[in-house]
Amino acid sequence: MSTVSVPPAPTPWRRIMAIGVGLAAIVAVVVLAFSWPSTTAKVQDLPLSISGPAAQVSQVEKALDASAPGSFSFVSADDRGDAVAQIKDRTTYGAVVLGDSPEVLTSSAASTITNQLLTSIAPKLQAQLTQAAHAAGVPATQVVEVKLTDVVPLASTDPRGSGLTAAAFPLTLGGMLGGLAASLLIVGAWRRVAAVSAYVVVAGLALGGILQGWFGVLQGNYFVNAAAITLTLLAISATIVGVTSLVGRIGSLVGPVVFLLIANPISSATQPLQFLPQPWGQVGQWFPPGAGNTLLRDLSYFPDAGTVFPWLVVAGWSALGVALALIGHFRQGIKVDLVQEQLPAAEARHSHPAHSTEPAHDRHPAHVA
Structure with missing residues (x-):
């Protein structure tokens, strides 16, 4: 005798729609989670050490704020050595050293993004310092050189990080x-x-x-x-x-x-x-x-x-x-113990029911003389 297989019932349309909406919601959440940081991120509050004469420091800070409002959070440094130490202990991402030997210090190992940002400061700083020097009477043919130094570079085996x-x-x-x-x-x-x-x-x-x-x-x-x-x-x-x-x-x-x-x-x-x-x-x-x-x-x-x-x-x-x-x-152990404790009682009730539905004379038959 052959058996006839019954095909499974088709999936209800309501369930199909629920699955579709649910999957779309999951994909939307995944896309949102991975795209949100990159789309909302912006250059802001980057810790930057700055050292040198007070007048120059004030001018440079104002110039940097004017060119990139809110991009930097300035940290005072006593000198170049202190600025380098702040970069190496990760207090800051770079530094501007003013004075007789102006210099911009970067750290590509900390972040290639910030390294590019700080590298772009050097020519702007050089133009600003040269203009100030000319205003102070320095011959127009002289240019203030601003040195650029990567204090903590990336390894040659991973040059781009x-x-x-x-x-x-x-x-x-x-x-x-x-x-x-x-x-x-x-x-x-x-x-x-x-x-x-x-x-x-x-x-x-x-x-x-x-x-x-x-x-x-x-x-x-x-x-x-x-x-x-x-x-x-x-x-x-x-x-x-x-x-x-x-x-x-x-x-x-x-x-x-x-x-x-x-x-x-x-x-x-x-x-x-x-x-x-x-x-x-x-x-x-x-x-x-x-x-x-x-x-x-x-x-x-x-x-x-x-x-x-x-x-x-x-x-x-x-x-x-x-x-x-x-x-x-x-x-889990407590649950297992409770189940094990309940098993003997359940088995006892199954073997010797306390409340039987049988008539009393059937459970205790009388002795016939």
């Missing part, structure tokens, strides 16, 4: 990959934590070897850089695992939503955090993508910069993820 910038997104994606894979493929909170721990250690060493040993993108100590990569990956993946262990598989959405759509666009990997609408530039540094990118840049090129904050950020997110996994583990 594109490799360091491009490394930011794979770190976010790599952390999400480990967290999602462990959350969806592995059962048990501690097993998930163990899996991502092994993953990030191996991935950190491998990515460090590729970015530093192969491509030459990273500079400095290989093992310190690998540790920074490892902790950044762990901060993202452990958080995904922790939330998933606590609330279930829906918690895995924390990766795409929090880290990809929110944290990554405001990580300031491609531009100074000051250029983003505030306070989002600062907010981005409290998330693993932003802190991890800043940490790798500072470890590679700015050994004098303070790195305590980004280390604490990635370590804090890692600890949060493990803590959430621990809470989820114990909550």
Whole structure:
């Protein structure tokens, strides 16, 4: 006897429309998240050291404000050495040194965007100082030379800084990959934590070897850089695992939503955090993508910069993820214990029903003499 297969019922039109609208909304959110920072960013509040005679400093600051209103935030420096120190500890992105030997100091390792901006200042400053010198009686044939110096240049293996910038997104994606894979493929909170721990250690060493040993993108100590990569990956993946262990598989959405759509666009990997609408530039540094990118840049090129904050950020997110996994583990254990406690009682009621519907004489038959 043959069986006739019944074709599945067609999808209701209402559901089709809901799916279409939902997918369109998701695409719109993704486009908005990734395009918003670049379309709203502008040159503003860039920290710039300036040193020299008070009269010259005042004139130059007014001239820079007039040519680019709101673009710079001026930081006073005692002399050229102090200005260089401020650049190297990442207080500023560059400097203008006035006096007998005027000079513009830049730092391509801090940002290629700001390096180009500060480089364009040199000819304007030279014209301004030359004009002032002529007004003070200096012969018109003499020109005030303004020297241009890149204090912290990029490595020859990454002269445009594109490799360091491009490394930011794979770190976010790599952390999400480990967290999602462990959350969806592995059962048990501690097993998930163990899996991502092994993953990030191996991935950190491998990515460090590729970015530093192969491509030459990273500079400095290989093992310190690998540790920074490892902790950044762990901060993202452990958080995904922790939330998933606590609330279930829906918690895995924390990766795409929090880290990809929110944290990554405001990580300031491609531009100074000051250029983003505030306070989002600062907010981005409290998330693993932003802190991890800043940490790798500072470890590679700015050994004098303070790195305590980004280390604490990635370590804090890692600890949060493990803590959430621990809470989820114990909550799951309590649920299992409750079920196990209820099973014997349920089995007893099934074997010896306390309230039977049978008549009494059927349950306790009388003895016949």
